[in-house]
Amino acid sequence: MTWLRANAFLLGLAAATALAFAFPGPGARGGWLHPELLTNLGVALILFLQGWSLPWEKIREGAANWRLHLVVQAFTFAVFPVVGLALDALLPALWPDAPAAIRHGFLYLCVLPSTVSSSVVFTAVARGNTAGALFNAAFSNVLGVLLTPVLVQLLMRTTGQSAPPGPLLLKIAALTLAPFALGAALRTQAAAWIDARKPWVARLSHGAILFMVYAAFCDSVQSGVWQRHGAAVTLRTFALAAGLFAFMSAVIAATCRALRLGREDFIAGYFCAVKKTLALGVPLAVLIFGARADLSLILLPILFYHPVQLLVNGVLANRWSRAAVT
Secondary structure (H helix, E strand, O other): OHHHHHOHHHHHHHHHHHHHHHOOOOOOOOOOOOHHHHHHHHHHHHHHHHHHHOOHHHHHHHOOOHHHHHHHHHHHHHHHHHHHHHHHHHHHHHOOOOOHHHHHHHHHHHOOOOOOHHHHHHHHHOOOOHHHHHHHHHHHHHHHHHHHHHHHHHHHHHOOOOOOOHHHHHHHHHHHHHHHHHHHHHHOOOHHHHHOOHHHHHHHHHHHHHHHHHHHHHHHHHOOHHHHHOHHHHHHHHHHHHHHHHHHHHHHHHHHHHOOOOHHHHHHHHHHHHOOOHHHHHHHHHHHHOOOOOHHHHHHHHHHHHHHHHHHHHHHHHHHHHHHHO
């Protein structure tokens, strides 16, 4: 039971995907679940809960460590996007018939902000700078609401695949910034009450994400995307996502050592810089790419990157924790 509870969200992602292949009609465009309406409501709900649940009073404690912040934010919004462009340039040689949606998915993965909860949890387990991790993870999520759509447009313009950004940014502002700001404002009135109900906040967010994943896969199944590409796309995408994670892990760790960050800052910097958020990644993808029938392929890199980062970083957190004690 403990294992099931710890991995409930990952199992839910697998179940939502399987359900879409078995029953695509209700969640596809025009289906009786009305996914066009529910996904927009889900995006607003997730961003409201993000602003509502972030402990702003604790985030301020880690605000002064500018070297750590510079490392994390530079990797999140500068180094990762450059690596994404390099990977996109290499993909025709590594995978000549790669679907365009997979290439877009890796570019999108590389401009996402860090996670909040798992970055802080792993940093705490490894006895790192928890306040610094909380500040950087939260700050990158706030920046990501604005920067991720802009970076997607810039990177796709570089690869000749951009669309006019104006209407998209207006929609994102309405469905993300407004509910996020409202949640943050309400938190100031009832922080203790909200913190006591964190499990329910997580369940609501996860439920909205699972519905969006289900709806995205329903559209792709209905339009025949998976019949055209087959299982080989899944296996190759997983291999590339795992390879990207391994490469960035090595680069980030080497950079933190070269900058001579202290042990606690090294741990916080590594966990925050290497992670990419699924919780914010799915709703933003729905807004940025939502009109596309191949949205599920765009989401595939982050859907694989997410469990890889949890598994590897969980092992590292436990190892570094034991090293701190001995």
